[in-house]
Amino acid sequence: MSIGNSPEEDRPPVGRALQQARIDARLTVEEISTSTRVRVPIVHAIEQDDYSRCGGDVYARGHIRTLARAVGLDGDALVDQYDEEHGGRPEPTPPATLFEAERIRPEPRGPNWTAAMVAAIVAVIGFVAFTLVSGGGGDSGQQTAEKAPSPTPSKGASEDPSPSRSSDPKPSESAIAGAPADKVTVRMTVEKDSSWVSARDHNGRLVHEGVLKAGQSKTLTDDKRLDLVLGNPGRVKLYVNGKEVKHPVEAGQVQRLSYTRGDPEAG
Numbered sequence: 014m015s016i017g018n019s020p021e022e023d024r025p026p027v028g029r030a031l032q033q034a035r036i037d038a039r040l041t042v043e044e045i046s047t048s049t050r051v052r053v054p055i056v057h058a059i060e061q062d063d064y065s066r067c068g069g070d071v072y073a074r075g076h077i078r079t080l081a082r083a084v085g086l087d088g089d090a091l092v093d094q095y096d097e098e099h100g101g102r103p104e105p106t107p108p109a110t111l112f113e114a115e116r117i118r119p120e121p122r123g124p125n126w127t128a129a130m131v132a133a134i135v136a137v138i139g140f141v142a143f144t145l146v147s148g149g150g151g152d153s154g155q156q157t158a159e160k161a162p163s164p165t166p167s168k169g170a171s172e173d174p175s176p177s178r179s180s181d182p183k184p185s186e187s188a189i190a191g192a193p194a195d196k197v198t199v200r201m202t203v204e205k206d207s208s209w210v211s212a213r214d215h216n217g218r219l220v221h222e223g224v225l226k227a228g229q230s231k232t233l234t235d236d237k238r239l240d241l242v243l244g245n246p247g248r249v250k251l252y253v254n255g256k257e258v259k260h261p262v263e264a265g266q267v268q269r270l271s272y273t274r275g276d277p278e279a280g
Contacts, residue, residue: 027077027095028062034084035060038267040244048209048224048244049079056080070099083209083244192255197274199239200252202230209244225249243268253277 025033035045042060046053058066059076067073077095078088192198201210203225211222215237225231233239243249246268251258253272260270 024094026062027091027098028060030086030091031077031080031084032060034081034086038084040084040267044209044211045080045083047222049083050224051076051079064099193234194254195274196234196236197239197272197276198232198234198252198254199241199272200230200232201225201241201243202250202252203227203248204250206245206248208246208248210249211242213240214238238271238273241268241270241272243270 024030035042042053042056045051046056049056055066055076058064059073059080064070064073067076074092074095077091081088081091199212205227207224207226209224210231212220212233214220214235217240220235220239221231221233244267246260247262251260251270253276254274256277258272258277260268262268
């Protein structure tokens, strides 16, 4: 009687799962490397389930989570599978016990009366000297202290530091309304998580490529058309030619969009 394979036996290895998801998303290894900052040789090695280039299990788990997020997979589930396939997480090293600390504690010594007497003599001498100096000076010391000008704060301390400004702040209604009519203007804003974004102009030239983190925005313009590729499209808000555009999002898929001067057709 044959026995069916369990779900764990049917699932592909971690590296193979990442590679297949990247292929399904129509992304190259170079594009994944650019969006995640994981070097190309390491991406190739992980997709072959070779983790010797990662520098240890901790870095391997981090790379797996990063690559999984870029291709729309569950990073925690893949890390658990990695641990199952490679012996699990190492046990934490126990802290030193209280008994060991007590064993190496030095034996207490008796009080050092000689040192105590020297300290008392020094204190008496200091007190007498202070009394003589303060008594001979009379009120002059107090008057000098009253006449001494208070320190003038430096220019940097007196002025309130101006708050740092983001290089590309969140778009206001006036900024969106001011988009030029003779160009195509696209503004991308990420409110949480992050998204890998690339953009090309109407000549096919790459004008932007990189990761937008939470709270960051990017505005691009062209005379005719802008072609976009969004790695995590569900986290990106789009404003095209002064109007917010609701773009359909499929979970785990890379989105490719194009906009011209006439978009959006309906506001």
